[in-house]
Amino acid sequence: MGNKSFLKPSDLPVPAGAEGWESIYPYYLVFQDKLMEQENEKFWFCDSQHWPTVFKPFETIGGEFAVKCLGQYNARHLMIPNANGIEFRVHLGYLYMSPIPVPEEQIAERIPHFQERITHYFQNWDTKLAEWKERVLGTINELESLEFKPLPDMVPMEDILSGKAKDGTEVLMENYDRLIQLAYQNWQYHFEFLNLGYIAYLDFFNYCKEIFPGIPDQSIATMVQGVDMELFRPDDELKTLAHLAVELGLQAQFANPDDPEATLAAIGNAPGGDQWLARWKEAQDPWFNFTVGNGFYGHDKYWIEHLELPLGYIADYIRRLDEGQVISRPKEELIAEKDRIVSEYRDLLEGDQLAMFDAKGQLAATAYPYVENHNFYIEHWTMSVFWRKVRELSRTLQGYGFWENEDDMLYLNRTEVRDVLFDLATGWGVGAPGGPIGTIIWPEEIERRKKIVTALKTARPAPALNTPPQTITEPFTRMLWGITTEQVQSWLGNDEDAEEGVLKGMAASPGLVEGRARVIMEADDLSQIQQGEILVAPVTAPSWGPIFGKIKATVTDIGGMMSHAAIVCREYGLPAVTGTGSASTTITTGQLLRVDGTKGTVTIVDESAAPIVEGPGAHSHHHGVDAEQPAGQPAAEPAEVPANV
Incomplete structure (x- = not known):
């Protein structure tokens, strides 16, 4: 008999050297002893898809802004009937999440608000999206304009003449506050359309499941693919x-x-x-x-x-x-494949059902590109400028002796950085010979925190904590993270049909290939990938695009149908299995793997096994017929659709 639960947070051992780790994060991010009973009743999963490495204190800002803003659109803007936001905590340096359901009795009253709000968006999609882009670019331009220059030895004469009557320290403080606010602003914008993209896709997904009970998840995903993103x-x-x-x-x-x-x-x-x-x-x-x-x-x-x-x-x-x-x-082949599948399913429908299928499919195809495109404007462009400015401020403060290395500020949380700015303003403003007090405090404290972060990195995070619910409904949890009821049971070892040497995950992108594994734990190791290998990673980043032409398939620990790995692999015509839970720690580089992206299985093949004919891999770029099974959409053929349709 398998397990019922994952370990509780307090049961996880603290790595040697990381004792007292809670003190480096804000109080509201760590599990509280006084709330232990309530927190242990919730199911938490680790989001190693977005946060695969241990947080330095300043970096929790990304997790806080992203997950808080995701939640506000579910719970406060769009009033999604059955899903509020996601609670989150940092435990042993990793981010854990717990989706918050809407109490049964409140669902009905949210429906009319939800309908009214999403109707407004979907009816004005193009204009609202154009305005969105303008606002986001405005934020980026303002971020670019922020400066964190060292202070002068004396206030310039022109400031005396103009009656400015300020010493310049206010610029550092105002710009720092503005830096944080602007990042926050673009994260609020980020989710305005993202949740709608998921809602449109989910609505189409659920409708397809209702009218075609046997339809594979992949066929539904294929019907919205092949777009220029x-x-x-x-x-x-x-x-x-x-x-x-x-x-x-x-x-x-x-x-x-x-x-x-x-x-x-x-x-x-x-x-x-x-x-x-x-x-x-x-x-x-x-x-x-x-x-x-x-x-x-x-x-x-x-x-x-x-x-x-x-x-x-x-x-x-x-x-x-x-x-x-x-x-x-x-691209052309993807679009042709998409058109083929759409028309095969359309042929099975008529009247209202057909009209509904077309309308929902059209909406999903319109909203879907945003699910990836926003990523360039926020995660990449906004955060590129944000981190550049953070480093600039860190270098300036390094120049005043607060710390030794140019990016040591990352070991402070953002509230502590404000204290440092006040400390600098005081020490510099009064002309104190010893300089700011922080120069004797921070180097030592940063050393202590570095040791803790290094120690936390020695342990991989637990995939989940506490007892999973009977069913998991929150749309992001399922689609983005691939945390489904079945997947969680599989992580617990409750798989009825588990086989030795076979990992199960999401059938995220179709095709069947064999090849040697290349396990990549971080982006810096990407250069090791050889032509024709199978990429195995905790998660892939969208920016790994240039290596997708080299590899035959992708296998990840976390991620659902709408994870970046899944979307990118479908757009490159590569098989993918996501959300396996433990592939990156189970598989070793050089092992021969058979990846079946149509069934969602990864088999560690014996070294001497006879190879199969290669399916749609790095070069063929088409969903051809494979040695063992069609790599396309098995249940897309009308013949296999249940008779009751």
Whole structure:
């Protein structure tokens, strides 16, 4: 008999050296002894999809803003009938979430409010989305304008003459407060449309399940796919630049992309180099405000500041073009596949059902691209500027002796940074010879916190805590994180048909392939991936696009049908199994895997097993027929639809 529950938070061992870890996070983010009974009655799952590594204190801001703002749209803006927001806590450095249901007796009274509000959005979708973009870009421009310059030795004479009567410390304080508020502002905007995208998709999804009881989740996802998404634009820009480099015969200049200065200088000196550099310059704004991480950590590297990243991807594309490979996404085939499936299901309907299917499908297809596109504007672009400004302030404060390294400010929480600014204003303002008090406090405290964060990193997070509910209904929890009733039981080992060496997850993108595993724990290791390997990771970031042309399939620990890994793999025509719970810690690099994205299974094959014919992998870019089964949409064929339709 399997388990009924996961461990309680208090049952998890604290890694050696991390004792007292609670003290580095704000009180409202950690489990409280006085609330232990209530908190242990809730089911918590770990969101390692967005927060795969331990939080430094300042970085909790991303989790706080993102999850709070997600929740406010469910609970306060849209009045979603059956789902409020998601409570969240940091435990042992990782983020845990607990969806809040709406009490049965309140559901009915929310329905008319919900209808009125979403109708307003869906009827004015294009205008509202255009206004959204304008507001978001306004925030980004204002973030760019913030400065955190060191203070002068004396107030300039012109400030005396103008009667300004301020010393400049107010600029640091106001700009810091503004920095936090602007990030918060764009996170509020972020969810205005995101929840609607999920609602439209979910509504279509549920309707399809109702009228076609046997329909696979993938067929529904395929019916809204194949769109041109802005999230793919950075990667598409790199492909354009690779094509241009080949056209101009500049391949030889890309021998050492890890040295951007030398590479760009060599291109500039080569015939046709000017033309390429002009196009390169053009691509950067805004598309290089793109991180290999996910925008939630101070250490995430952005292309615009690490030009070796885009240059390395371009060099790889050039190599593949010279080998005669096709590097473009199979857009036309995806659209053809989408049209085929839509028309096969439409043929089974008539009258009101057909009209309803068309209307809901159209709405989902309109709203769906936003589910990925917003990601570029918020997680990538907004947070790129945000972290750049955080580092600028940290460097300025480092200059006053508050800490040793330029990004040590990340070990303070954001309220403590305000205290540091007041401390600086006082010490500097009164001309105290020893400088601010914090210079004797913080270096030592930061050292202590670094040891705690390092110790917390030695343990992988528990996938969930406490007893799971009978059923899980909250739409984000199911669609984005892949936390379904079945999946949670599988993590607990309650799978009736569990087999040795087989991991089960979401059938997130169809196809069947075999290949060697490459386990990637963080973005910095992406360069290790070899052509034709299978990517296994706790989670993939949307910005890993350039490697999707190299790999055969993707396997992740967490993620649902609408996770970035699932969406990106469908758009690149690669099989994917998401939400396996433990693939990244069970599988080792080099093992032979069989990934069945149609069934949602990953088999660790014996090293000497005979290979199967390769299915739709990195190069074929089509959902062809595989050795063992069609890699397309098995239940999409009318013949298999139940007779009662």
